[in-house]
Amino acid sequence: MHWYEKLNQYFPIEEMKSKEHMETLLKERPEIYHKDEGPGHVLMYVETEDFIFIDYLFVSKDTRGQGLGHKLIDMLKERGKPIILEVEPVNYEDTDTEKRLRFYKREGFEHARTIGYRRRSLATKEINEMEILYWSPNEASEDLVYQAMKKTYNMIHTYKDKTFYGESYQPVDEVLTVEDKRDDLLQDI
Numbered sequence: 001m002h003w004y005e006k007l008n009q010y011f012p013i014e015e016m017k018s019k020e021h022m023e024t025l026l027k028e029r030p031e032i033y034h035k036d037e038g039p040g041h042v043l044m045y046v047e048t049e050d051f052i053f054i055d056y057l058f059v060s061k062d063t064r065g066q067g068l069g070h071k072l073i074d075m076l077k078e079r080g081k082p083i084i085l086e087v088e089p090v091n092y093e094d095t096d097t098e099k100r101l102r103f104y105k106r107e108g109f110e111h112a113r114t115i116g117y118r119r120r121s122l123a124t125k126e127i128n129e130m131e132i133l134y135w136s137p138n139e140a141s142e143d144l145v146y147q148a149m150k151k152t153y154n155m156i157h158t159y160k161d162k163t164f165y166g167e168s169y170q171p172v173d174e175v176l177t178v179e180d181k182r183d184d185l186l187q188d189i
Contacts (some may be wrong), residue, residue, distance in 0.1 A: 001077070003035065003037050004019045004022065004023075005044045006042050006058050006060070007042055007044070007056050007058055010058050011056060011058075011120070012088070013084075013123045014121035014123055014126065014128040015088070015121075015130075016123070017055075017157075017164075018164050018165065020161070020164050021160070021164045021165075022044065024159070024160060024164075025052070025156060025159060026030075029140070029152055029155070029156075032046050032047060032048055032156075033045075033046055033055075033156065034046075034047060034077075034133065036072070039060075039063075040059060040060045040063030040066075040068055040071060040109050041057075041058060041059045041060065041063065041064060041068055041069075042056065042057075042058040043056070043058075043072050044056040044057075045076065046152055046155070047079070047081075048148075048151070050081065050082075050148065051081050051082045051083070051084055051111060051144075051148040052079065052081050052082070052083045052084070052142075053084050053085065053097050053148065053149075053152045053156070054076070054083060054084070054085040055085075055156065055182060057061070057069065057072065057156070059072075059086075069103060069107075069166075070107065071180040073107045073112075073135075077135065077137070078102065080137050081137070082134055082135065082136040082137070082140040082144065082145065082146060082148065083109075083134065083135045083136075084132065084133060084134045084145055084148050084149060084152070085104070085109075085132075085133050085134075086117060086130040086133075087100060087101060087104065087130065087131050087132075087133055088100075088130060088131070089130070089131055090146050098156055103121070103187060106132050107135065108135050109133040109134060109135045110133065110135070110152070111131060111133060111143070112131075112132035112134055112142050112145050112146070113179075114142050114146075114179045115132045115142060115145060115146050115149065115176065115179075116176070116178075116179060117129065117130040117132055117149070117152060117175060117176055117179060118130075118142070118177075119157075119170065119175045120169070120170060122165040122167060122169065124142070127179055132145060142178075143178075144177060146176065149176055150172050150176055153172045153175060154172055158171065159170075
């Protein structure tokens, strides 16, 4: 099965880039957009000087529980940069969302508590809310995570979007927000 079909069967339509979009990124942005593929996995990621963004991580049902996901995450961690990703909020009717979140928590990822992410899907026209998770070899600030997400959104998610989808995604400042940190502090009191 083609790598794109594996991703397309696993990830919800509102999260998927088109095959043309991803192939164009691999061809036109090879210095930052990468694919790592094996018989039991597909990993699509962005690597810049400052951070790594996991666009898609798929591990086949046949190889889950054998440590492959852990090995792939460790391979990225060895580069010594913060790793950032978007994940669906837990939906208790979909056990995969809960398993995915537990996996990333076991790998040491944290929720970005002050960053909001709401993007209108060009496929479904519905607002898609995601949670931002990150891991850092040193104490990365959520501001660094926010700036990396903005960069990824502009360089990758919206790259030639009008060409591939016939319309553009919303501007980054409508999609990514920073909540008032003071609200978090008040909740902790």
